[in-house]
Amino acid sequence: MLTGKGGEIMPRLGGFVLIALFAVCIALSGCNKPAAEIEITLDVDECADVLLETIAFQDILTAVSDEMATTLYQISEQDAVKQKVYVSSGATAEEIAVFEAADAVAAKRIEKAVLQRVAEQQASFKDYLPAELPKLNDPFILVRDKYVILCISDDNEKVKTKLDRLFN
Structure with a gap:
């Protein structure tokens, strides 16, 4: 008998199904880690x-x-x-540096050191090879989780594209 007086069983059954679906959704959502907790891994040498x-x-x-x-x-x-780290011969300011830090806090310290290195290179190339300053004034720097990446080149957009592929 699916319905009693006035169809009372069906609404109860529908309510039960709705509660069961809600419980399953809550249980399954607990299986996913928030994006901030997903550990990122990168092969430093490959990058x-x-x-x-x-x-x-x-x-x-x-x-x-x-x-x-x-x-x-x-x-x-x-x-x-x-x-x-790859450095140029000195004829250009071009450089690649990829660091894996001990943790996100260490990555912030490395980022600060990378910015300092770029500032020192700007001062050095200012009189030596001023044609290199545009690269140094717009270096590609990426900090993601515990990784810090610097690439000084003429093609930041291509660098970004390559790194997006490596991280995904």
Whole structure:
């Protein structure tokens, strides 16, 4: 018997189904992590190498040792878990630096060091090669979670496109 007097069972059944669906929705929504909690991973070497191979640089960029990278950027070894840095011969200001920080707080310190490095390069190239200043005045800098990426080139849009692909 699906209906009693005046169809009382059907409305109760519909209410029960609605409550059950609501409970399932709440339970399933708890399975998803908020975007802020999803851990981002990036292969530092691959990222730097992809930028080196796909961005048109005027100069030949050379990898520097981890020790040289931390010295150039004045970064604590405790802050940088991994890094890959390519520098130009000095004929241009072009540079690639990809850092994996110990955590998001260390990434902020690395970002500050990257900005300081760019400021020092601006001062250095101001009289030496002023034609390089447009690159230094508009460097591509990305901080995402515990990663800090600097790319000084003529093509920030292409850098952004390449990084979007690496992060997704």
